[in-house]
Amino acid sequence: EDKVVQSPLSLVVHEGDTVTLNCSYEVTNFRSLLWYKQEKKAPTFLFMLTSSGIEKKSGRLSSILDKKELFSILNITATQTGDSAIYLCAPYNYGQNFVFGPGTRLSVLP
């Protein structure tokens, strides 16, 4: 059965800190992995990763995938209070569907 583990489940930091969120997975026929940010409403798309070792970057956020070790990390530098959200990772099981992890709840204090 497909399995996604995210760590930590919860994290509290202060503005300006750098955080690293982890996602490990066991998915048959892996094709890609997506990261989403969820605030009070629906998840919003951040990154799609398909190749190992190639960093995707958007502003202060970056992410990388390791297909050999079956994990991905999401980095946020110089955190702001607006980064407070739940961050979800979702590996794609080719031919089936995305499997969402439980998420990491990030709280950024002023």
Place this chain on the structure above:
Amino acid sequence: DTGVSQDPRHKITKRGQNVTFRCDPISEHNRLYWYRQTLGQGPEFLTYFQNEAQLEKSRLLSDRFSAERPKGSFSTLEIQRTEQGDSAMYLCASSLTSGDPQYFGPGTRLTVL
């Protein structure tokens, strides 16, 4: 606004009643997904459509749940004889095709009393 829309945004019902939710995907997206999310959990897959064809249903989807996408555009999710355990956020998402990023609607929050 050309994103995914859902209606209603909130629904409160009594146990045993039927409810129906609607989702309008991004217009050119062929795939439409339904998820359920409870507090502290990630979205849980329910079912998805490729155009009007329902291609997969989760084993977790009981017979009380049914979904349609009659013309390959909007979709409805119906829950019959609601139970308190059905209380959750129901999310709809769409994607251009298989494996593409899914874009989510705002969700319908269901409360069963």
